[in-house]
Amino acid sequence: MSPTPLLRVENLRVHFPVQRSLFSKPEAWVRAVENVSFTLRTGETIGLLGESGCGKTTLGRAILRLGPVTAGSIHFDGTDITHLEGRALREHRRRFQMIFQDPFSSLNPRFTAGQIVGEALEIHHLVKDSAARDRRISELLESVGLDPRLADRFPHEFSGGQRQRIGIARALAVEPQLIVCDEPVSALDVSVQAQVVNLLQDLQKQRGLAYLFISHDLAVVEHLAHRILVMYLGQVMEEAPAGGLSQQPLHPYSQALISAVPTVDTASKRRRIVLSGDPPSPLSPPTGCPFHPRCPVAQPRCRTETPMLRDLGEGRRVACHLV
Numbered sequence: 001m002s003p004t005p006l007l008r009v010e011n012l013r014v015h016f017p018v019q020r021s022l023f024s025k026p027e028a029w030v031r032a033v034e035n036v037s038f039t040l041r042t043g044e045t046i047g048l049l050g051e052s053g054c055g056k057t058t059l060g061r062a063i064l065r066l067g068p069v070t071a072g073s074i075h076f077d078g079t080d081i082t083h084l085e086g087r088a089l090r091e092h093r094r095r096f097q098m099i100f101q102d103p104f105s106s107l108n109p110r111f112t113a114g115q116i117v118g119e120a121l122e123i124h125h126l127v128k129d130s131a132a133r134d135r136r137i138s139e140l141l142e143s144v145g146l147d148p149r150l151a152d153r154f155p156h157e158f159s160g161g162q163r164q165r166i167g168i169a170r171a172l173a174v175e176p177q178l179i180v181c182d183e184p185v186s187a188l189d190v191s192v193q194a195q196v197v198n199l200l201q202d203l204q205k206q207r208g209l210a211y212l213f214i215s216h217d218l219a220v221v222e223h224l225a226h227r228i229l230v231m232y233l234g235q236v237m238e239e240a241p242a243g244g245l246s247q248q249p250l251h252p253y254s255q256a257l258i259s260a261v262p263t264v265d266t267a268s269k270r271r272r273i274v275l276s277g278d279p280p281s282p283l284s285p286p287t288g289c290p291f292h293p294r295c296p297v298a299q300p301r302c303r304t305e306t307p308m309l310r311d312l313g314e315g316r317r318v319a320c321h322l323v
């Protein structure tokens with residue numbers, strides 16, 4: 001793993017306006033991502049863990065410049081890409097790709113597998129002629145464990161796992177350095193999930209890819225990620241090395257998440273922490289600690305003072321007054 005960060009995200013914010021019409025003034029702002037900072041190295045996987053609606057996907061899209069950035073900065077391979085536009089952005093786009101949750105709706109049903117994979121090769125002028133294009137498509141399909149003879153088939157003729165493999169081959173076509181994987185296995189059967197996760201790990205070893213792996217499934221994230229960021233209401237509550245989080249979650253929200261994971265270890269004394277209520281709306285987030293309305297150990301100061309994400313050493317950062 002390279003010591004220099006491939007990706008550096010600093011104080012990133014994504015706010016969406018709530019407007020009556022396109023030209024009216026915003027009546028309020030949805031604070032989808034608030035002050036998120038982290039680095040990601042070549043060959044490394046960071047898992048983004050949290051309930052749905054916590055801002056994981058918005059953060060992933062903002063990093064790939066597929067969504068708006070309100071404030072903060074994104075440095076990719078030494079270049080500030082936060083405000084890149086037009087041709088400069090297109091040139092960088094080749095270097096980061098996304099794999100989507102639903103392998104069916106993310107593939108054009110009118111294109112064959114070969115056309116889906118080959119489209120990016122043509123857009124970015126990566127092949128000289130049609131013979132080179134066909135050879136490259138075969139290589140890419142083989143690299144994700146698909147028979148190249150299936151290149152003429154349409155997405156509906158493949159299983160869910162095979163469709164996700166086509167999505168991965170499409171992402172690999174442009175030889176990216178970073179892939180944002182947005183819940184790539186949550187729509188698949190459990191038996192197929194393991195195959196796709198193993199494929200992603202093999203590809204990472206072979207190509208030195210960096211992954212930002214978005215998921216709500218702790219088991220999948222712990223298996224694949226080197227480090228995990230736990231998000232709540234658009235903010236990072238805790239960062240921990242994989243393994244460290246389930247062994248010793250420090251933030252009360254992480255503790256509640258981990259306690260909800262079923263275990264077959266009957267000797268385990270793990271007590272289920274049931275959180276009251278639903279997560280607050282990002283339209284009007286609570287003052288102080290965003291978790292205080294549901295935190296079982298909240299103190300009076302938690303209502304007014306926002307805890308900083310403090311570095312505790314050994315790869316751990318926690319945003320809680322009590323830790």
Ligand code: SF4
Pocket residue numbers: 251252253289290291292295296297298299302307319320321322
């Ligand atoms: Fe709970 Fe307070 Fe810590 Fe927030 S800062 S997690 S409310 S104890």
